Amino acid sequence: MQAFDPTALRGDLASARFEPGPTDDKLILSMGPQHPSTHGVLRIMLELDGEYILRAEPVLGYIHRMHEWMAEQKTYMQFMPNMGRVDYLHAMAWNWAYAGAVERLMGVEVPKRAEYIRVAVTELNRISSHLLWWGAYLLDLGAFTPIMYAFDDREIILDILQAVTGSRLTYSYFTIGGVYGDVPADFASRCLAFTRHLRSRLPMYRDLVTDNVILRGRCEDIGVMDVELARRYGATGPCIRGSGAPVDTRRAEPYGVYNRFDFRIPAYTEGDAMARYMVRMDELVTSCDIIDQAVQGLPEGPIQAKVGKTVKPPKGEACYAVEGARGKIIIHVRSDGGPKPYRVKLRAPGFSNLSVFCDLARGTLLADAVSILGSLDLVIPEIDR
Amino acid sequence: MIPECVAKLGAACSAPLDHAATGCVASVTLTPETIHDAVAVMDKEGYLLEDVMASDLEEGFEVAYHLSLLDGANRVVLRLTVPHDAPRVPTVSDIYPGADWHERECFDFYGIDFAGHPNLYNLLLPEDFEGHPLIKDAKARKSLADLVPLTYLVDCGLAEPEPEPKAKPKPVAKAAPKDE
Numbered sequence: 001m002q003a004f005d006p007t008a009l010r011g012d013l014a015s016a017r018f019e020p021g022p023t024d025d026k027l028i029l030s031m032g033p034q035h036p037s038t039h040g041v042l043r044i045m046l047e048l049d050g051e052y053i054l055r056a057e058p059v060l061g062y063i064h065r066m067h068e069w070m071a072e073q074k075t076y077m078q079f080m081p082n083m084g085r086v087d088y089l090h091a092m093a094w095n096w097a098y099a100g101a102v103e104r105l106m107g108v109e110v111p112k113r114a115e116y117i118r119v120a121v122t123e124l125n126r127i128s129s130h131l132l133w134w135g136a137y138l139l140d141l142g143a144f145t146p147i148m149y150a151f152d153d154r155e156i157i158l159d160i161l162q163a164v165t166g167s168r169l170t171y172s173y174f175t176i177g178g179v180y181g182d183v184p185a186d187f188a189s190r191c192l193a194f195t196r197h198l199r200s201r202l203p204m205y206r207d208l209v210t211d212n213v214i215l216r217g218r219c220e221d222i223g224v225m226d227v228e229l230a231r232r233y234g235a236t237g238p239c240i241r242g243s244g245a246p247v248d249t250r251r252a253e254p255y256g257v258y259n260r261f262d263f264r265i266p267a268y269t270e271g272d273a274m275a276r277y278m279v280r281m282d283e284l285v286t287s288c289d290i291i292d293q294a295v296q297g298l299p300e301g302p303i304q305a306k307v308g309k310t311v312k313p314p315k316g317e318a319c320y321a322v323e324g325a326r327g328k329i330i331i332h333v334r335s336d337g338g339p340k341p342y343r344v345k346l347r348a349p350g351f352s353n354l355s356v357f358c359d360l361a362r363g364t365l366l367a368d369a370v371s372i373l374g375s376l377d378l379v380i381p382e383i384d385r
Numbered sequence: 386m387i388p389e390c391v392a393k394l395g396a397a398c399s400a401p402l403d404h405a406a407t408g409c410v411a412s413v414t415l416t417p418e419t420i421h422d423a424v425a426v427m428d429k430e431g432y433l434l435e436d437v438m439a440s441d442l443e444e445g446f447e448v449a450y451h452l453s454l455l456d457g458a459n460r461v462v463l464r465l466t467v468p469h470d471a472p473r474v475p476t477v478s479d480i481y482p483g484a485d486w487h488e489r490e491c492f493d494f495y496g497i498d499f500a501g502h503p504n505l506y507n508l509l510l511p512e513d514f515e516g517h518p519l520i521k522d523a524k525a526r527k528s529l530a531d532l533v534p535l536t537y538l539v540d541c542g543l544a545e546p547e548p549e550p551k552a553k554p555k556p557v558a559k560a561a562p563k564d565e
Contacts, residue, residue, distance in 0.1 A: 012512055013512040017504070060486075060508055061507070061508065061510060064509040064510065066518060068494070072519075101408070104405075104406060231431070231455065232428075232482055233481075233483035234433055234434050234436075234481070234483035235483075236433075245456075247456050251456075252455075253404075315531060318406065319407070319408035319451070321460075328435065330435055330436065330451070332451075336527045336531055336532050342527060343438075343440040343441075345436065345438040345440075347436040351486060352483050352486075355482070355483050356483075359482070
């Protein structure tokens with residue numbers, strides 16, 4: 001019988017960097033990649049002292065698919081379906097960022113009707129993303145019921161978007177110069193009915209969950225991030241708005257027809273998990289406001305600009321920034337004048353948002369780290385790309 | 386319009402870009418020697434580092450840092466080119482901790498060595514992955530002059546690392562840079 005030799009246990013590169021420290025009571029824990037609170041396949045290496053985190057380091061790449069390489073192998077239009085798979089929760093925003101970058105490169109002007117439809121579907125998709133985050137975050141914190149309510153409401157959006165796009169999750173509805181198909185005749189009335197319905201549900205959400213003392217205890221003063229920290233890590237979206245900076249790409253660099261709409265950008269100054277929670281809950285209302293204006297002002301006209309069958313942008317490079325549910329999505333496209341992109345770079349907001357986690361988790365309880373992780377709203381396929 | 390702080394960067398050249406056509410307002414060409422100080426200046430000015438993008442060109446690997454202020458349409462791109470055989474760029478992760486992962490991603494995809502990086506090893510690719518997937522074949526590589534629209538981008542730091550493509554940037558000069 002061989003004696004147990006702990007040094008013979010070989011981990012990988014990530015765990016090798018987490019050697020037991022000088023004292024015996026340090027615990028090295030690999031949380032994930034199959035841990036339920038990591039939403040998919042994120043792994044976090046943790047160094048614990050009792051229940052307190054001394055060091056945390058996310059290990060990425062478990063769902064890496066090399067979208068940027070795929071982009072170089074496909075034609076411009078063939079790459080569009082990939083966009084629904086990068087961030088499957090807010091696929092419309094990625095659709096938009098890619099279509100926008102190529103349109104910018106080609107100098108295509110998108111017809112007004114298509115612009116309004118784009119706004120309406122992107123905001124609907126944002127609500128569905130926030131609802132799913134809300135349910136899943138509370139599930140992380142141990143509350144099971146809210147996700148049932150969230151999915152109930154989200155189902156209505158999926159039905160509306162299915163009627164428009166034909167798919168329920170991985171949309172590739174945008175095309176270079178517009179959108180693929182026109183919306184059905186009852187689109188506006190269904191959207192208005194939905195926003196009315198969601199507004200009527202929000203007070204119940206607040207009473208049931210947001211004002212709940214247990215939730216407050218799990219979120220308040222947890223994972224405090226100030227604006228400076230967010231800026232240095234490149235955290236955007238609800239993360240930086242929860243830190244007191246009311247910055248939103250829809251307002252800062254208006255794209256599409258967002259400058260025609262009147263909407264409020266929610267921001268909270270506390271910078272904790274609760275502030276990020278509140279930003280997202282308020283954004284549900286913001287998105288409802290935008291949807292109402294977009295479908296009521298939906299102009300008649302064509303839904304696609306004439307771009308020809310083969311998309312061949314002139315040589316050059318362009319980037320397009322879009323406010324996704326998780327923050328600033330940017331797609332850089334570089335063209336050599338051929339039928340395939342020379343280089344496509346995807347800037348995923350979740351990637352930068354997650355990188356703050358090492359800083360936020362230091363010194364917190366392990367259970368609070370789960371709360372922090374959830375409050376960053378991670379979608380791993382987007383981070384790993 | 387070029388933001389005022391660009392003058393402090395010690396740039397080899399800087400060119401204004403049309404935001405409506407490119408999404409950026411200025412392109413600043415730097416060298417591996419000047420990039421660290423330039424990024425430090427941008428940090429003091431309150432810029433947010435959005436991403437670090439590398440691409441494989443005939444001249445070498447181009448590394449582009451996209452920065453913007455928190456509010457407004459003011460994306461500035463700082464770029465530099467390093468040769469294929471010695472792709473070494475100083476890290477800026479000591480200035481922007483968020484650059485840590487972006488640089489590791491560039492290392493994954495292109496094998497660019499970010500000197501001084503605290504933990505430069507695979508981020509997205511498996512640890513036993515061999516090679517760097519986004520490096521192009523020598524035949525497939527394009528020169529910067531083939532990728533740059535003459536109307537807006539002037540890149541004058543280009544000719545130094547590799548004298549060979551000097552014949553090509555001829556049309557670039559036509560774009561009338563306002564710098565020397």
